[in-house]
Amino acid sequence: MPCAPPGSLLPNTLFSLVPTLPQPTSSRTLNAAQRRANRDPAWARWLLTGVALVFLAFFLVLPLLSVFVQAFAKGGAFFLSAVTEPDAMASIRLTLLTVAIAVPSNVVFGVAAAWAITKFRFPGKSLLTTLIDLPFAVSPVISGLIYVLVFGAQGWFGPWLIEHNIRIIFAVPGIILATTFVTFPFVARELIPLMQAQGTDEEYSAVTLGASGWQTFWRVTLPNIRWGLLYGVILCNARAMGEFGAVSVVSGHIRGETNTMPLHVEILYNEYNIVGAFAVASLLAILAIATLVLKSVVEWRQTGNA
């Protein structure tokens, strides 16, 4: 209730006539009553928190710790040599190259798709919305196989590609294509609900003020979606670095040439080079943790700016 406007005498005089309500005798009884009314009993809170923490410890913290423990099992020198060994370095370079191409492409695709879906009316819009989710819906192995079927030696474009001496499958282009496909939905999925909620009025406003489409995008749309976009980029990046299934199908596992970091980890592990495998895995884990931290920061900024 807002207080009475200044100058109005009525409420004051009224209040002086109304007998004061009995006040609670002590604040402690009031607090106890509140606690009973809107909180669960203590044992339930402890039990639920405890279950959650134990689960977290067993399924997340312990495995993560074991990655680092294993990685350094033979000391720092061995760790260093494992990650600086030429094949490991090649896998790191390939992963970074893949990410450097897949993520920016998906930013462009994702923004374009989200823009089209949320700002325009066109036939086939709901089909496009469904298709964007396709890479999430199908197993990554199938995503990889699709590319083998299209670009492989026995695939649709196989003979033509061989004729022109272009290698896609079992080569770097295939890895980049598969990674891009698998990580396609992240940016678009993040932006569509955000842009839908924001509507088109600000864009229309900019247009009536004489802004071109390009100016409207850079000056109005992009600033409005920047945190959502960054969030999508971070998730896309995390998945692109860690993608295993689709890449495994198209890579051919050529050491030092078509092995990304996750594939290199698998190879080392299969060769019983446990410490080497975990050393490379720990790099991926560090990248993942850094991504999570960055994600939290972005989330925090996002709610701060909402």
Place this chain on the structure above:
Amino acid sequence: MSIEAHGIRKKFGSYTALDGVDLNVPQGKLVALLGPSGSGKTTLLRIIAGLEFPDAGSGRVLFHGEDVTDLPAGKRKVGFVFQHYALFKHMSVFENVAFGLRVRNRAARPSDASIAERVHRLLELVQLDNLAGRYPSQLSGGERQRVALARALAVEPRVLLLDEPFGALDARVRKDLRRWLRRFHDEIQLTTIFVTHDQEEALEIADEVVIMNKAHVEQVGTPQQVYDRPASPFVYQFLGNVNVLKVPALEGAGRRGLGPEGPDPEGQIYVRPHDIELTAHDAGSSGISAIVRHIHAAGPQARLLVEQVHSREHVEVEISRSELTNLGLRVNDLVRLRLRQAHSFDEDYAI
């Protein structure tokens, strides 16, 4: 700058939003597009702005005689204020108002100093110069509304278009702001169209009211014209309260002012509550006999619900408080009704 629209048609899928609408707004007038939701008024406004386009080959939009139908919104030089203002959330009030000037191409763009000067002049005009550094989220609804207005005016529009300008404000701010808008319009003299579903708003501030219903224009006129001489039953019912009475019920009303032929005996008569005279039910009095069923006397006028003795139809009557006291009426008293002014649309017959 006058605005004309001829034969505008617009369909969204199978839904007809506008079905051959004509509009003529003379230079410098403040015109209200009034109608219930779904009547097509906002679509018409957006077509005038260039945010929507009429269906192919259906109609033309002219600004001062110049055909702008195929011109995109940015080239029409219109100031458009959205219902929820659509301020740029990430820009300060100053930057919002400056936007239209900053996006101009290099040749037409004023210098930073002259942009600043112009923005401050506009913010002064809408009485917000002290808030230039604030962000939209830090402003009240009324303040946002005025920022949106200043932003629209920054590009020196030829016409000003406002979509439900007071729709998102609470009742008190609304009243203040609409009077302010009227004074503001008198000051800047810019041809202005605003959309509203609130008849009180339209009748109070507009020079001319365009009443729309179901994709058509029902009537155009000054507020007094449309209120006193509604062109259709819809307009009658949309603008204020009205009693719809069956003609046979008027038997014994004295048929005051009725011509010899009278209206269609099966037809209906439209009477505003304040156009009905109440008299005591004396031996010598004439008029429709009715019984007072309810008296609502809180407010400037007393509103009575009376029931006609013969037809049992209910009629709402509005009389002054002093008249009510003079008549000394109470619930269940007998009274007589006389119609001062009534309307029949059967054959465009006015009583």
